[in-house]
Amino acid sequence: MTPRIELLAEKKLVGCQLEMSLSEDRTVELWKEFGPKIKELNNRVSNNRISLQIYPPEYHQKFHDSNRFMKWAAVEVVGFENIPSGLDSLILRAGQYAVFNYKGKPSEITPVFHYIFNQWIPNSKYCIDDRPHFELIGLNYNNTNAAEEIWIPIKHK
Numbered sequence: 675m676t677p678r679i680e681l682l683a684e685k686k687l688v689g690c691q692l693e694m695s696l697s698e699d700r701t702v703e704l705w706k707e708f709g710p711k712i713k714e715l716n717n718r719v720s721n722n723r724i725s726l727q728i729y730p731p732e733y734h735q736k737f738h739d740s741n742r743f744m745k746w747a748a749v750e751v752v753g754f755e756n757i758p759s760g761l762d763s764l765i766l767r768a769g770q771y772a773v774f775n776y777k778g779k780p781s782e783i784t785p786v787f788h789y790i791f792n793q794w795i796p797n798s799k800y801c802i803d804d805r806p807h808f809e810l811i812g813l814n815y816n817n818t819n820a821a822e823e824i825w826i827p828i829k830h831k
Contacts, residue, residue: 686750688748690707764806
């Protein structure tokens with residue numbers, strides 16, 4: 675699995691956020707809260723959805739499944755005018771990303787992340803950058819046949 679390397683331009687995101695860990699995964703709860711509110715956003719850039727993680731410093735170096743992080747369910751918008759009540763805004767800073775394509779069941783994605791963090795990154799000329807990680811999820815995403823892009827922030831070692 676070889677990623678493509680992309681320079682991402684700054685993006686404006688609107689969505690909901692929750693603190694969680696891998697052992698206390700609240701992703702379903704997060705998307706149930708945000709999903710119905712998507713239709714209230716009239717200035718979306720596309721139909722794609724974004725599942726975004728903001729990890730604290732050294733999260734991956736001292737990894738444990740109980741480590742806490744912020745997770746967002748979001749969409750990209752043109753601007754932050756008229757954000758509906760109960761939603762938050764986030765500016766995703768520009769930077770370089772390794773982009774991995776995944777197709778399959780969402781429940782079977784864990785080995786892909788193990789490969790990225792335990793094989794690809796250590797053997798590449800990159801290290802993880804301190805910016806949000808995210809998955810770009812298309813409109814046809816479902817629990818049996820997912821197609822998503824995994825965006826990992828990188829910088830040269």
